[in-house]
Amino acid sequence: MTEEATQKQLRGLSALLQIEKETRHAGNLQDLAFLIVNDTRRLVEYDQAILFQHKGNNICKLHSVSGVAQIEKNAPFVDWTTKVVNFRLKKNNSSEVSIINPDELPGSYKDNWSEWVTGNALWCPVKSMNGELLGVLWLSKNGAWHENEIAIIERVSDAYAHAWAAIINARPRKIKLREWATNKKSRLGVILFVIVIMFLPVRQTVLAPAEIVPYNPYILTSPLDGVIKKIYIDPSQAVKHGDHLLSFDDTTIRNQYEITLKSLDVSRAKLLQATQKSFRDERSKEEVSLLKAEVDQKSAEVSYSNELLKRTRVYAARGGVAIFTGRDDWEGKPVVVGEKIMVIAKPGKSDLKIWLPVDDAIQLDSEQEVHFFLNIDPTRTIKAKISQTSYEAQPSLDGKLSFVLRAKWSNDAGPSHRIGLKGTAKIYGKTVSLFYYLFRKPISALRQRLGF
Structure with missing residues (x-):
């Protein structure tokens, strides 16, 4: 072997090693495809290289063409070569590197061979280690293909396949899922699975929002129209029956009481005088009955004023814990008869009050299970059962129209928690299908909009 031939072999080996190195460092399929169709020329001579990507079901799509930056997918040449490649795949002629024989093609493809191919074309399948077809490299040139050239293509195709498989396995999961979703069998399986689970x-x-409230509390309301002068207890203070809770400003009522007393004294004096005259004067006897009625009226006014005066001092009707906002909120505030001032609750007795929005309402029966999660301790579940549901909806604290539900604690789960604590109640209803569970509200909204 001459020195020139030796140098030529060394240059060829060096080019092969360099291409294999560049193949391993290709970061994505686009870079690898560019290297395959353009840099393979450093190993063997050819006029044109076309790379097809296998899409499954013996179907390939054109990916790259040597010397072309942007491919026109609807070009006649692209359409013809794609059809020829897919025809060979279906004929199972894709397993090894081989020269494409025009005579094996159908008449329509064979007739256009000379128009699109100058000379001979080489079929180079790119297969992974497990035999999976990744793509096909089409090489054409004006001369004949020699055995040493085919051997080099077989060698470098193996490197291309190894790099191609590595890139596919390293792609993001969402790309793999997209490819999986394009498979008809996969889509059918997913549809059937979704139908079954529905x-x-x-x-x-x-x-729904909820709050711990007293159980059967005593509600203290204003006994008269007036101004609260003084509250003698603090919020959440324990009180006993008969404890003095608050006083009203009694200035007006006391003055009215004193005036009625004086009016009563005057009426009694007039009655006494008329009674004494009646023994001597017949006309005075007629006035006696009128003055008695006046005395009775004044006595009733005195009794009413005295009753109002007694109401200015309010005492606890029963023992418990006084619940109200605070002294500063009530002292000096005018109130009307029946206005709620405070609540006296029994210690350790509480319920759960739930505001269920009308839009979220479901069919509920008594004794339905409820799980309550406190805002201050959301990791703990407190169990309760529905004991009462309202017939009509009413505005909740946040202004939403809601049904008011009451729930009793299960196994004394709630007495240890302070009255007034708020949280979220999870209410359990009847068993339904997953489809109804997911689409109940959308269907309801659609019916309201379309009226069907």
């Missing part, structure tokens, strides 16, 4: 039985649940 019939799974699930228990209806709904979330």
